[in-house]
Amino acid sequence: MNFVLLLESIVLIVLYMTSTRPFDKPIPKSPASPYPIVTDFCDIVSGFGRGSAELGIPTANIPIDQIPTAAKDLEQGVYFGFARIQPIGKEERTEPRENHRDVEYNYGKYLEESNGDFDVLPVVFSIGSNPFYHNKHRTLEIHVIHKFKRDFYGAKLKFNILGYIRPELDYISADALITDINKDIIIAKRVLETDEYKKFMQVLS
Template identity: 85%
Template sequence: MNFVLLFESIILIILYMTSSRPFDKPIPKSPESPYPIVTNFCDIVSGFGRGSAELGIPTANIPIDQVPNAARDLEQGVYFGFARIESIDKEERIEPRENHRNVEYNYGKYLEQSNGDFDILPVVFSIGLNPFYHNKHRTLEIHIIHEFKRDFYGAKLKFNILGYIRPELDYTTAEALIADINKDIVIAKRVLDTDDYKKFMQVLL
C-alpha cells in the first residue's frame, strides 16, 4: 500500500468536505428569522425508496401538509435542525410501493432507547421537487444523522428548522448528488454542535 498516496487522498477529502461551495449560504452564529420553525409530531410515510436503495442516505418522508405554513413557504433547498422520533402503539402492516417493493409499517416498534434512537438528533433535509428525480410534487425528506438498526415507517417525528444551507440544485449524476448531500451533513453537524444552536434541542422535549 502506498501510504503517501493514501495520506494525500485523505487530505483532499478533508479539504473538499470542509471547503465552502459557491452556492452555500452564510449561516449566522445563531438562528435568525424566520427560524426556529417548530412542527408538531408528523407522520413518517413511505417515499420513493431512493434514499437508501440508490443513494445510501436514508430519509424520513413527511407529508408537506402536516408542517406549519412557515415551513411550506420556505425556498426550495436544503435545511438543518433537530428532530425527535416517537413510536406508535399500532398493529404492523405491509404497504405496496409503486416500485413493487413492499414497505413495512412497524410504527417504530423496533427502535431502541439503548441505541439512542429516541434522543433529540441532528437532521439535514430537503424541501422541494428534487429535479434529479423529476418529482412533480413538493416533498420534505429528512435525513436523521444517526445509525438506526431498522426502518420506522409509521412512527411520528417532531422537528425544528434552524437554518438554510443551500438552494435546490439539479444534478447530472447520482455521484454528484451524493457528494453534496454528504457535504450538507458535515455543515449541519458542525453548526448544530455549537452552543447557540444546541440550545434549540430543548423545544422538542
C-alpha cells in the same frame, strides 16, 4: 469507534474541508428569522425508497400538509435542525410501493432507547421537487444523522428548522448528488454542535 465509521467520518471531513461551494448560504451564529420553526409530531410515510437504496442516505418523508405554514413557504432547498422520533402503538402492516418493493410499516416498534433512537438528534433535510428525480410534487425528506438498526415507517417525528444551507439544485449524476448531501451533513453537524444552536434541542425534549 468502529474503524469503518471512523474512515467514513474522515472522508466526509475531507470532502467538506477541501472544497467550497459557491451556492452555500451564510449561516449566522444563532438562528435568525424566520427560524426557529417548530412542527408538531408528523407522520413518517414511505417515499420512493431512493434514499437508502440508491444514495445510501436514508430519509424520513413527511407529508407537506402536516408542517406549519411558515415551513411550507420556505424556498426550495436544504435545511438543518433537530428532530425527535416517537413510536406509535399500532399493528404492523405492509404497503406496496410504486417501485414494487413493499414497505413495512412497523410504527417504530423496533427503535431502541439503548441505541439512542429516542434522543433529540441532528437532521438535514430537503424541501422541494428534487429535479434530479423529476418529482411532480413538492416533498419534505429528512435525513436523521444517526445510525438506526431498522426502518421506522409509521412512527411520528417532531422537528425544528433552524437554518438554510443551500438552494435546491439539479445534478448530472447520482454521485454528484451524494457528494453534496454528504457536505450538507457535515455543515449541519458543525453548526448544530455550537452552543447557540444546541440549546434548541430542549424545545423537542
